[in-house]
Amino acid sequence: MTFEGYHRPNGTVGIRNHVLVLPSVMCANHVVDRIGRALPDVITVQHPTGCSQIGADFEQTKRTMAGFASNPNVASVLVVGLGCETNESKALAEEIAAQGQRVEVIGIQESDGTNNTIARGIEIARELLQEAERHERRTAGFENLIVGTECGGSDTFSGITANPALGHASDRIVAEGGTVILAELPELVGAEHLLAERATPEVSAQLYELIARVEQRAAAMHVDIRYGNPTQGNIAGGLSTLEEKSLGCIHKGGSSKLRQVVEYAVRPSERGLVVMDTPGQDIEQLTGMVAGGAQVVVFTTGRGTPTGSPIAPVIKVATNSAIFGRMRENMDINAGTIVDGVRSLEAVGDEIFDWIVAAANGRKPAAEELEFRDFAINRIGPSF
Amino acid sequence: MREGTTPDILRLAEVDNVAVALRSLERGETVAAGATRVVVAVPIAVGHKLALREIPRGEAILKYGQVMGRATETIAAGEHVHVHNVEGLRGRGDLAPASAEKAR
Numbered sequence: 420m421t422f423e424g425y426h427r428p429n430g431t432v433g434i435r436n437h438v439l440v441l442p443s444v445m446c447a448n449h450v451v452d453r454i455g456r457a458l459p460d461v462i463t464v465q466h467p468t469g470c471s472q473i474g475a476d477f478e479q480t481k482r483t484m485a486g487f488a489s490n491p492n493v494a495s496v497l498v499v500g501l502g503c504e505t506n507e508s509k510a511l512a513e514e515i516a517a518q519g520q521r522v523e524v525i526g527i528q529e530s531d532g533t534n535n536t537i538a539r540g541i542e543i544a545r546e547l548l549q550e551a552e553r554h555e556r557r558t559a560g561f562e563n564l565i566v567g568t569e570c571g572g573s574d575t576f577s578g579i580t581a582n583p584a585l586g587h588a589s590d591r592i593v594a595e596g597g598t599v600i601l602a603e604l605p606e607l608v609g610a611e612h613l614l615a616e617r618a619t620p621e622v623s624a625q626l627y628e629l630i631a632r633v634e635q636r637a638a639a640m641h642v643d644i645r646y647g648n649p650t651q652g653n654i655a656g657g658l659s660t661l662e663e664k665s666l667g668c669i670h671k672g673g674s675s676k677l678r679q680v681v682e683y684a685v686r687p688s689e690r691g692l693v694v695m696d697t698p699g700q701d702i703e704q705l706t707g708m709v710a711g712g713a714q715v716v717v718f719t720t721g722r723g724t725p726t727g728s729p730i731a732p733v734i735k736v737a738t739n740s741a742i743f744g745r746m747r748e749n750m751d752i753n754a755g756t757i758v759d760g761v762r763s764l765e766a767v768g769d770e771i772f773d774w775i776v777a778a779a780n781g782r783k784p785a786a787e788e789l790e791f792r793d794f795a796i797n798r799i800g801p802s803f
Numbered sequence: 804m805r806e807g808t809t810p811d812i813l814r815l816a817e818v819d820n821v822a823v824a825l826r827s828l829e830r831g832e833t834v835a836a837g838a839t840r841v842v843v844a845v846p847i848a849v850g851h852k853l854a855l856r857e858i859p860r861g862e863a864i865l866k867y868g869q870v871m872g873r874a875t876e877t878i879a880a881g882e883h884v885h886v887h888n889v890e891g892l893r894g895r896g897d898l899a900p901a902s903a904e905k906a907r
Contacts, residue, residue: 575823575850578867579813609893610869637896644894645886657823657850659864659884660891663871721850739850758825760810 420595422779423556424563424714425494429519432563433491434714434779436554437462437730438547440497440540441488443511444469444504450527451499454540461497461544462729464794469506476800481506483684483796485514486710488522491563492730494551495521497544499536502528523547556781561595562690566775567708567716567731568601568671571701573649574656574721576738578667580767581719581754585736587768588717588775589673589692598690600708601672602697604633605644609662610669614694618677625680629696652722671719683797684710701726703797705733715778717771718786725749726793727786732778735785736771751784812836814855816868821852821884828853844881852884864889 424432440463442451448465455463464487468480484506488496496515500508512524523543530536568585570577589599601607607614611630615623637644649658658664678691684707687693695711697704701724708716709731716731718724721738723746737743740755752770756762778784812822814836822836828847833840839855847853852866858878863870872889882888 575852579815579823605894609871609891613869634894634896637894638899639896641896641899643891643897645891654886657848657852657885659852659886659889660872661894662869662891663866666867666869666871758813 420561420776421558422561422564422776423781424559424779425491425554426557426559427491427519428521429489431491431712432559432714433493434781435492435730435732436494436551437492438495438497438544438551439464439488439493439730440499440544441484442466442469443484443498443500443506443508446470446501446504447499447508447527450533450536450540453537454497454499454544457537457541458544458548460548462792464729464792466794466796468796468798470504471803472505472800473803474800476798477505479683479799480796481511481514483706483710484511485518486684486686486712487706487730487794488515489518489520490709490712490714490730492714493520494554495547496523497540497547498522498524499540500524500526502526521547521550561592561597564592564597564715564779565687565711565713566592566597566599567705567713568599569603569701569704569708569716570606570668570671570719571724571726572720572722573653573658573664573667574738575658575667576755576758577719577721578664578670579738580757580764581721581736581738582667582670584754584757584764584767585717585719585771586670586673587765588771589671590675591768591772592775593673593675593691596690598687599672599692600687600695600711600713601669601692602695602704602708603668603699604629604694604696605661605699606665606668607694608633608644608665609660610665613669614672614677617675622677622680626677626694629680629694656721681711683707686712698797700795700797702793702795706794706796715775717775719754723749725786725789725791727789727791729792729794732784733786733791734771734774734778749785749789812853814839815866818868819865820855820858820862821864821866822855824849824851824853841881844879845883847883854878854880854882854884856880858884
C-alpha cells in the first residue's frame with residue numbers, strides 16, 4: 420500500500436507540511452506566541468524547559484526538541500532563543516540541521532529585545548511559509564510510516580475493545596512494512612513477558628531492563644505505583660491493578676515480533692513493532708513518540724481524553740459507546756460497538772487502519788480539527 | 804467477540820476466575836460465562852469485575868489468562884473484585900526495603 424506524502428531532503432516522508440516556531444527555552448515563549456498570533460498558519464509550541472538543566476535530563480530535553488523539529492511532518496523550523504540559556508538556540512539549530520531539516524534561528528538578546536525579535540521572526544516565518552507552499556504530495560510506501568499508539572483515560576473496555584482493535588490495525592501496518600511504536604513503559608509492567616517472548620534474546624533483555632528501571636523508581640520512592648497509575652479515573656472505570664491495565668494496554672501493539680527497544684524521543688532504526696521508553700503521562704508520551712518520528716498517532720480512550728499533537732494527527736478511538744456519544748466532537752472511531760455486539764473486533768481494526776491511511780493522505784481527525792497543541796517533554800532530573 | 808461471551812458478562816480466557824460486567828448488574832440476578840453460572844452478590848457497575856468462583860485469600864486473580872494481582876481476602880463467587888479486595892504485585896515501591904534508596 421502507499422500514501423501521498425511530502426518527501427523531505429533527508430529521505431523521510433511527512434504527512435503534514437507544517438512550519439514550526441520553537442522556543443529553545445521558556446524565556447522565548449512570549450515571542451514565539453506573538454509570532455504565532457501574527458501568522459496563524461505557523462505552528463507554535465510553548466514549554467517550561469531549556470534552562471538550568473544538566474546531564475541526561477538536559478540531553479533528553481534537547482534530543483526531544485531536535486527530534487520534534489525534525490519530524491517529517493515539519494517542512495521547516497524557526498528556533499527562537501533568548502541568548503543565555505542552557506539549551507543554546509544556535510547549538511539546537513545545528514542539531515536540527517544535522518538531521519537534514521531546514522532551520523533558521525534568532526535570539527532575543529542578539530536582536531536587541533522583544534519587539535525587534537517578534538518583527539524579525541514574523542519576517543523569517545513568512546518566508547518559510549512561502550517556501551513550504553511549494554512542496555507537493557507524492558506517492559510513498561508504508562516503509563516510510565511510523566505510527567504511534569497510545570491509550571489514555573483507560574477503562575476496563577480499553578483492553579477488550581479499542582486496544583485489541585488497534586492491535587489488529589498495528590499488525591496490518593507492520594505487514595505493509597511500516598513501523599508501530601508501543602510506549603508508556605509503566606503500563607507494560609506485568610505484561611512484559613508477553614512481548615519478550617516475541618523478541619530476540621538481546622531485545623528481550625533490553626525490555627526487561629527498562630521495566631526493572633520503572634519498578635526501581637517506585638521502590639526508591641517507597642510508593643505503590645497504583646496510587647498514581649492506574650489513576651482514580653481508571654479505578655472508577657473498573658481497573659484494579661497496574662498489571663490489569665498493562666495486560667489491556669499491550670494489545671495496542673498487535674501480535675508481531677518486537678524488533679527494537681528505544682529510549683525516549685529516539686527515532687527507531689528498525690521497522691516493525693518497536694517499544695519506546697516513555698512515561699504513561701499522556702502528553703509526555705505523545706511528544707516523545709512524535710519526536711521519535713511518528714507522523715500519526717492512534718489514541719484509545721475510555722474516560723474521554725481529548726489530547727492532540729501540534730504537528731501529528733491523533734486519531735481518537737472510544738472504548739465504549741457512552742463516551743463516544745457524550746464526547747462525539749473529540750472522537751473519530753467507536754470501538755464500543757464491539758461489546759454492543761454490533762461490529763467485530765476486526766471490522767473496527769480495519770476502520771482504524773483505513774483512518775490511518777486517510778490521515779496520512781491529509782484527512783484531519785477530531786483533535787487536529789480542534790487545533791490541539793499539546794506538548795510536554797519528559798524530565799528525568801530536577802531543575803538547578 | 805471472544806470465547807465466553809454473554810450479553811451480561813465477559814470472561815476473557817477460559818482459565819480466568821473473574822469476568823467483566825458488560826452492563827450494570829443487580830444483586831440476585833444470575834449471569835453466565837460459558838458453562839459457569841454465578842449469582843451476583845452486590846450491584847456491579849458496568850466495566851467492573853465479579854468473581855466467577857470463590858477466590859481464597861492470597862490466590863492469583865486471573866484475567867486475559869494472566870495474573871493481574873492477588874486476593875487480599877477470600878472473595879465469594881458473585882462478589883465485586885476490585886481495589887478493596889485485590890492488590891497488585893508489581894510496581895509495589897511501598898513494600899521496598901529501605902535499602903532500595905540506593906537504586907535511585
